[in-house]
Amino acid sequence: MSISTDSILAPDKDWWRGAVIYQIYPRSFQDSNGDGIGDLRGITSRLSHVAALGADAIWISPFFTSPMRDFGYDVSNYEDVDPIFGTLADFDALIAEAHRLGIRVMIDLVMSHTSDQHPWFVESRSSRFNPKADWYVWADAKPDGTPPNNWLSIFGGSAWHWHSTRMQYYVHNFLSTQPDLNLHNPEVQDALLNMTRFWLKRGVDGFRLDTINFYFHDKELRDNPSLAPDQRNANTAPAVNPYNFQEHLYDKNRPENLEFLKRFRAVMEEFPAIAAVGEVGDSQRGLEIVGEYTSDNDKMQMCYAFEFLAPDPLIPLRVVQVQQAFEAAAPHGWACWAFSNHDVVRHISRWGMQVADKDAYAKMLAALLLSLRGSVCIFEGEELGLTEADLAYEDLQDPYGIQFWPEFKGRDGCRTPMVWEADVAHGGFSVAARTWLPIPPEHLPHAVDRQTGNPRSVLEQYRRFLAFRKRFPAFAKGTIAFFEPDVSILSFTRTHGNELLLCIFNMSGEAKSTVLPAGNWQHLADHGFECRESVGSIELPAWGAYFARHV
Incomplete structure (x- = not known):
């Protein structure tokens, strides 16, 4: 449809x-x-x-x-x-x-993987010789009856679950009710x-x-x-x-x-x-x-x-x-x-x-x-x-x-x-x-x-x-270049074509001052963050940010 x-x-x-x-x-x-x-x-x-x-x-x-x-x-x-x-x-x-x-x-x-209730698995588990027998990951037990290898499930325990009809184990990387598909097929x-x-x-x-x-x-x-x-x-x-x-x-x-x-x-x-x-x-x-x-x-x-x-x-x-x-x-x-x-x-x-x-x-x-x-x-x-x-x-x-x-x-x-x-x-x-x-x-x-x-x-x-x-294509499409970070301040530029943006973040709960990189930076507005500017530097409040465009 x-x-x-x-x-x-x-x-x-x-x-x-x-x-x-x-x-x-x-x-x-x-x-x-x-x-x-x-x-x-x-x-x-x-x-x-x-x-x-x-x-x-x-x-x-x-x-x-x-x-x-x-x-x-x-x-x-x-x-x-x-x-x-x-x-x-x-x-x-x-x-x-x-x-x-x-x-x-x-x-x-x-x-x-699928659910163990998916028709593919219902058919696969029914025998070793049905048309979907190898649509999932099946393997014989080791001679002592233990799983074929040491693989583990993210949800805990072995990634292998025994099935009594086929007398084989199948793989489940997650729940035992989520058997893994065999994409080699x-x-x-x-x-x-x-x-x-x-x-x-x-x-x-x-x-x-x-x-x-x-x-x-x-x-x-x-x-x-x-x-x-x-x-x-x-x-x-x-x-x-x-x-x-x-x-x-x-x-x-x-x-x-x-x-x-x-x-x-x-x-x-x-x-x-x-x-x-x-x-x-x-x-x-x-x-x-x-x-x-x-x-x-x-x-x-x-x-x-x-x-x-x-x-x-x-x-x-x-x-x-x-x-x-x-x-x-x-x-x-x-x-x-x-x-x-x-x-x-x-x-x-x-x-x-x-x-x-x-x-x-x-x-x-x-x-x-x-x-x-x-x-x-x-x-x-x-x-x-x-x-x-x-x-x-x-x-x-x-x-x-x-x-x-x-x-x-x-x-x-x-x-x-x-x-x-x-x-x-x-x-x-x-x-x-x-x-x-x-x-x-x-x-x-x-x-x-x-x-x-x-x-x-x-x-x-x-x-x-x-x-x-959305006003600045550099955010969506541009490259990124970082300045050396310190324990609180993260600074980088985003560049797309002739557009060069400066982004500075105060990642701490205290006000911080930082020096602006060299260049003619025009402070951008309408992004919701405020800061105090002086010649060549800014003071950011706790959890603050600063954005500027090079002109």
């Missing part, structure tokens, strides 16, 4: 470069039918908020048919909408309204690419590719080598998870993926102005893999690794190191940066737990994120300055958190519903007696209706800075 809509969007194959993408977690955005769970009609009803914010696109986390063991990341039918979220007609209406508002729509494709690749065309024909503008570096496994099923304790990095999995004890050479990150990504890009090229961003989950080689996957203009347009989603404190030197490491790993590639998403602690809590003025901190971080070279993802609620919710164990839904509680509380704390109206039940998210996750009382004063029209609010600052950013 091909959908035709009245749209103000002009075809632009380069629209993604420097785009601001707003991530929507559909269970938590807006409930339209009173069941306590967000849905597609709810998203459609709130798209005006995204348009008013100034985002270029939305990324919708999975809404496909699913038993919801991992809340949509376990797909049982790739080509339909789960009844919890609505219907295909609801999705078509969402596309039409987004395009009418000038917003592009990206959807989240989960192609490394060309039929599996073809089925996934045909599914991609299904959604492109319905009018989507692009994709976020979940766990993109997990698509292929080592055919020889070799053991992963161990890592020394000082080499273990908790970017991909929490520190309490033994997944970090291995170097994941053979269960993911395989070179065969490059050819599949070329096939995927070729499918996108069959349609006008389509783009994709890949999620690269690896704690040792993340940026290197991003470089590989975005090289030569024949694979992904952009990818993101976990450097800015990690718990490491965000200080000036860290920002410089990450951006320069990306430039070295992917000199011709393009990053998509995010500080928060549906899988990590919200960044205001992750980095700013001890910060007194969290609103000022949130505003500075927003301006910094939106000034870096690359595209940007903003996670729903980030524009309100929401902190991580601290939920009781009995309220948890996330199997990851339930598994590792209390050392790791899972992902529910960043997934609580949006707050739209402070004085309405459930913050205006739902009229249900109970929502799928509780809404923290401390979020209600940050509701959209409380912040709209208040020039000092975090929301209005996001709107203001996004409008400011």
Whole structure:
């Protein structure tokens, strides 16, 4: 089916470069039918908020048919909408309204694994000799009955699960109910690419590719080598998870993926102005893999690794190191940066737990994120300055958190519903007696209706800075060059054609003075930050920022 809509969007194959993408977690955005769970009609009803914010696109986390063991990341039918979220007609209406508002729509494709209830797996597990017998990763036990190798699941324990009918193990990098597809099989690749065309024909503008570096496994099923304790990095999995004890050479990150990504890009090229961003989950080689996957203009347009989603404190030197490491790993590639998403602690809590003025901190971080070279993802609620919710164990839904509680509380704390109206039940998210996750009382004063029209609010600052950013192509398309950072001040320039912009950030809770670089700098206004200027220097308030143009 091909959908035709009245749209103000002009075809632009380069629209993604420097785009601001707003991530929507559909269970938590807006409930339209009173069941306590967000849905597609709810998203459609709130798209005006995204348009008013100034985002270029939305990324919708999975809404496909699913038993919801991992809340949509376990797909049982790739080509339909789960009844919890609505219907295909609801999705078509969402596309039409987004395009009418000038917003592009990206959807989240989960192609490394399916649900164990997907018809493909139901057939595959039925015997060793059916037509889909090798559509998943099956292997015999070792002579002693133990799993074929030492691969581990991100969600804990072995990545192998025994199936009594086939008398074999299958691989699951996540839950045991999420068996991994065998992309070494060309039929599996073809089925996934045909599914991609299904959604492109319905009018989507692009994709976020979940766990993109997990698509292929080592055919020889070799053991992963161990890592020394000082080499273990908790970017991909929490520190309490033994997944970090291995170097994941053979269960993911395989070179065969490059050819599949070329096939995927070729499918996108069959349609006008389509783009994709890949999620690269690896704690040792993340940026290197991003470089590989975005090289030569024949694979992904952009990818993101976990450097800015990690718990490491965000200080000036860290920002410089990450951006320069990306430039070295992917000199011709393009990053998509995010500080928060549906899988990590919200960044205001992750980095700013001890910060007194969290609103000022949130505003500075927003301006910094939106000034870096690359595209940007903003996670729903980030524009309100929401902190991580601290939920009781009995309220948890996330199997990851339930598994590792209390050392790791899972992902529910960043997934609580949006707050739209402070004085309405459930913050205006739902009229249900109970929502799928509780809404923290401390979020209600940050509701959209409380912040709209208040020039000092975090929301209005996001709107203001996004409008400011659109005035200068250097922010979206330009190169970046850093000055030597100190413990508090981060300074860099963005250059595009004849446009040279200076960006300075005070990443501390105290006022700081700094000297301006040589040149004739014209202070820019209308970005929401104030500072005191004198000849050749500026004084920035706590969590302040300065922007100027060379004239």
